[in-house]
Amino acid sequence: MSLDDRKLEVLRAxxxxxxxxxxxxxxxALVERHQLGVSPATVRNDMAVLxxxxxxxxxxxxAGRVPTDRGYRLFVDKLSRVKxxxxxxxxxxxxxxxxxxxxxxxxxxxxxxxxxxxxQVAVVQYPSLTxxxxxxxxxxxxxxxxxxxxxxxxxxxxEQRLVDLPDQVPHDDVTELRRLINEKLAGRRLVxxxxxxxxxxxxxxxxxxxxxxxxxxxxxxxxxERREERVMLAGTANLARTGVFDLQGSLRPxxxxxxxxxxxxxxxxxVEPSMRVRIGDENExxxxxxxxxVTTGYGPGATVVGGMGVLxxxxxxxxxxxxxxxxxxxxxxxxxxxx
Amino acid sequence: MSLDDRKLEVLRAxxxxxxxxxxxxxxxALVERHQLGVSPATVRNDMAVLxxxxxxxxxxxxAGRVPTDRGYRLFVDKLSRVKxxxxxxxxxxxxxxxxxxxxxxxxxxxxxxxxxxxxQVAVVQYPSLTxxxxxxxxxxxxxxxxxxxxxxxxxxxxEQRLVDLPDQVPHDDVTELRRLINEKLAGRRLVxxxxxxxxxxxxxxxxxxxxxxxxxxxxxxxxxERREERVMLAGTANLARTGVFDLQGSLRPxxxxxxxxxxxxxxxxxVEPSMRVRIGDENExxxxxxxxxVTTGYGPGATVVGGMGVLxxxxxxxxxxxxxxxxxxxxxxxxxxxx
DNA sequence: GGCTGGCACTCCACAACGACGAGTGCCAGT
DNA sequence: ACTGGCACTCGTCGTTGTGGAGTGCCAGCC
Numbered sequence: 001m002s003l004d005d006r007k008l009e010v011l012r013a014x015x016x017x018x019x020x021x022x023x024x025x026x027x028x029a030l031v032e033r034h035q036l037g038v039s040p041a042t043v044r045n046d047m048a049v050l051x052x053x054x055x056x057x058x059x060x061x062x063a064g065r066v067p068t069d070r071g072y073r074l075f076v077d078k079l080s081r082v083k084x085x086x087x088x089x090x091x092x093x094x095x096x097x098x099x100x101x102x103x104x105x106x107x108x109x110x111x112x113x114x115x116x117x118x119x120q121v122a123v124v125q126y127p128s129l130t131x132x133x134x135x136x137x138x139x140x141x142x143x144x145x146x147x148x149x150x151x152x153x154x155x156x157x158x159e160q161r162l163v164d165l166p167d168q169v170p171h172d173d174v175t176e177l178r179r180l181i182n183e184k185l186a187g188r189r190l191v192x193x194x195x196x197x198x199x200x201x202x203x204x205x206x207x208x209x210x211x212x213x214x215x216x217x218x219x220x221x222x223x224x225e226r227r228e229e230r231v232m233l234a235g236t237a238n239l240a241r242t243g244v245f246d247l248q249g250s251l252r253p254x255x256x257x258x259x260x261x262x263x264x265x266x267x268x269x270x271v272e273p274s275m276r277v278r279i280g281d282e283n284e285x286x287x288x289x290x291x292x293x294v295t296t297g298y299g300p301g302a303t304v305v306g307g308m309g310v311l312x313x314x315x316x317x318x319x320x321x322x323x324x325x326x327x328x329x330x331x332x333x334x335x336x337x338x339x
Numbered sequence: 340m341s342l343d344d345r346k347l348e349v350l351r352a353x354x355x356x357x358x359x360x361x362x363x364x365x366x367x368a369l370v371e372r373h374q375l376g377v378s379p380a381t382v383r384n385d386m387a388v389l390x391x392x393x394x395x396x397x398x399x400x401x402a403g404r405v406p407t408d409r410g411y412r413l414f415v416d417k418l419s420r421v422k423x424x425x426x427x428x429x430x431x432x433x434x435x436x437x438x439x440x441x442x443x444x445x446x447x448x449x450x451x452x453x454x455x456x457x458x459q460v461a462v463v464q465y466p467s468l469t470x471x472x473x474x475x476x477x478x479x480x481x482x483x484x485x486x487x488x489x490x491x492x493x494x495x496x497x498e499q500r501l502v503d504l505p506d507q508v509p510h511d512d513v514t515e516l517r518r519l520i521n522e523k524l525a526g527r528r529l530v531x532x533x534x535x536x537x538x539x540x541x542x543x544x545x546x547x548x549x550x551x552x553x554x555x556x557x558x559x560x561x562x563x564e565r566r567e568e569r570v571m572l573a574g575t576a577n578l579a580r581t582g583v584f585d586l587q588g589s590l591r592p593x594x595x596x597x598x599x600x601x602x603x604x605x606x607x608x609x610v611e612p613s614m615r616v617r618i619g620d621e622n623e624x625x626x627x628x629x630x631x632x633v634t635t636g637y638g639p640g641a642t643v644v645g646g647m648g649v650l651x652x653x654x655x656x657x658x659x660x661x662x663x664x665x666x667x668x669x670x671x672x673x674x675x676x677x678x
Numbered sequence: 679g680g681c682t683g684g685c686a687c688t689c690c691a692c693a694a695c696g697a698c699g700a701g702t703g704c705c706a707g708t
Numbered sequence: 709a710c711t712g713g714c715a716c717t718c719g720t721c722g723t724t725g726t727g728g729a730g731t732g733c734c735a736g737c738c
Contacts, residue, residue, distance in 0.1 A: 061719095
């Protein structure tokens with residue numbers, strides 16, 4: 001049995017009302033608030049069908065209806081158009097992001113902006129090292145046998161590691177090592193690095209071989225293989241605001257999940273540039289069923305260097321949230337393209 | 340009227356019982372669980388006095404007693420000895436912190452460790468730039484008119500800023516600028532930087548004057564004056580665990596306050612190496628009355644480079660928390676001293 | 679004077695109860 | 709295919725009552 005237009009309209013109305021009132025919506029209230037052109041009784045029949053099909057449900061007999069995850073899914077896929085942003089929102093985005101000092105600052109501002117606009121929990125992944133190129137590698141002697149290795153990616157991201165050298169290395173040798181490494185790696189993508197680093201070790205003059213091996217090891221191990229991905233979080237207070245999550249039962253596991261960077265990366269480290277919406281049970285993470293997650297990739301132009309998004313209750317304003325996340329991602333992408 | 344030993348003992352017992360059971364404690368239960376050597380009636384009289392003095396209170400008539408902020412204060416100052424750490428905790432600290440890759444990683448592991456051991460919200464300030472020296476300043480050309488300036492502090496902290504130069508600057512000039520800047524600033528404390536940077540501008544050769552001014556401006560503005568202090572947070576899920584905070588009323592403002600870096604810095608950016616305990620209303624921040632905060636400074640040896648601590652309900656295990664925070668701070672201090 | 683046992687009193691927590699009302703499903707009628 | 713009517717369900721909310729923990733006070737005891 002398929003759903004005719006009016007039934008879809010009823011579903012849309014239920015979703016909209018429930019999202020705004022947060023209370024089960026009954027047939028009478030529905031016809032009052034929307035021009036459906038039919039009586040409550042008719043709506044009730046439609047509701048019965050929608051319930052059979054699994055799009056809505058009753059919390060208990062004699063209560064109004066509430067959309068199911070499946071209902072939200074249909075709503076998002078078929079029944080909603082992306083809301084255009086209000087000029088106020090556009091201005092907020094610009095005002096918030098201009099004047100960012102460095103990459104850290106951009107990410108920081110972005111995640112707070114997202115949290116504020118959507119009034120939900122926001123997550124932004126730092127530009128992924130995997131998808132970055134090396135802009136420059138700097139060696140800073142810390143002592144005679146220790147060197148700080150600083151890698152600067154083209155996205156502006158900076159990573160550093162301390163390296164213990166096997167022997168004392170004179171200053172000139174450090175300069176030479178720096179020159180060699182940059183010659184080989186600067187401008188290259190990080191994913192292409194391993195063979196190049198290998199080549200560095202093989203080609204280097206015998207006198208520099210030992211320190212070069214130490215450097216190469218750290219480079220490979222901690223920057224390439226264990227390519228450290230990071231995320232930033234904001235707006236957890238909004239979880240308490242919604243009133244959807246109860247303190248003992250659902251809020252704590254969510255907060256716990258949000259503290260696991262691995263989980264956040266899995267969810268928000270978007271690979272494709274497109275928008276993705278996970279609703280309730282569609283979620284991979286057990287503890288985050290009951291929440292919905294809207295994510296997108298971002299980056300300069302069409303390239304994706306990382307993901308961002310928001311997390312909130314399944315009863316969220318999907319069109320609005322999607323529009324905001326998309327707009328912010330685009331704006332940040334443009335920002336990255338400039339630098 | 341002063342409090343004799345037994346009354347103090349009663350107060351200690353009340354605090355201990357209330358912290359562990361989280362329920363108002365009555366006179367009968369008290370004599371059963373502690374060897375006070377007197378009858379409930381006597382304890383009741385003592386309680387009446389303690390209540391007059393403001394150390395305990397009754398939530399309502401015919402309920403047991405609960406310590407007031409003042410009671411906790413007396414307990415912390417006079418009635419408790421710092422608990423020695425269990426060997427298991429010592430081992431946990433070591434196991435957790437060895438193998439940290441870089442400063443970011445140290446801070447990251449530390450804050451999670453603190454949250455886990457105390458089962459509360461943990462905060463760790465990054466080593467303050469104010470108290471750091473410059474280890475090295477690196478200039479990385481990004482385009483012909485843009486340079487990334489990377490400052491590496493002796494604590495291992497790395498900060499970077501993008502600088503727009505007024506004109507194209509040839510590669511050799513960048514090298515020269517780098518040399519000049521490092522010559523002047525390397526090894527100097529950041530607080531001493533402003534006159535040195537000023538001198539750099541005045542002494543530089545006329546051809547390099549314009550780019551040097553641009554660099555100096557950024558150095559002064561964003562690294563010295565607006566010396567960016569950062570903090571890291573973990574364990575917010577523990578707020579939900581305690582069951583002390585209700586969802587609508589108290590939890591949300593706390594989460595909001597915790598997202599304000601300014602507030603966290605004010606609270607946890609300890610200046611002195613000593614332990615500090617703020618209990619309930621003693622707190623400067625309105626929204627954090629109702630919580631207690633245990634902080635300490637940390638750093639290599641006796642120097643303080645930053646603060647760390649935990650935040651939890653006023654009914655917290657003060658001796659245990661204080662011991663843990665102190666131990667972790669010392670361990671991290673040692674770690675910093677090594678590098 | 680300080681401690682104790684006894685006792686009347688207070689007041690919260692909790693369960694039971696009932697009225698209310700929103701909302702439903704179904705059916706007969708148009 | 710839609711509508712109005714109607715009986716029914718069931719959660720919400722306010723009321724009421726009871727049980728029990730805990731207190732304050734007092735008279736008596738050491």
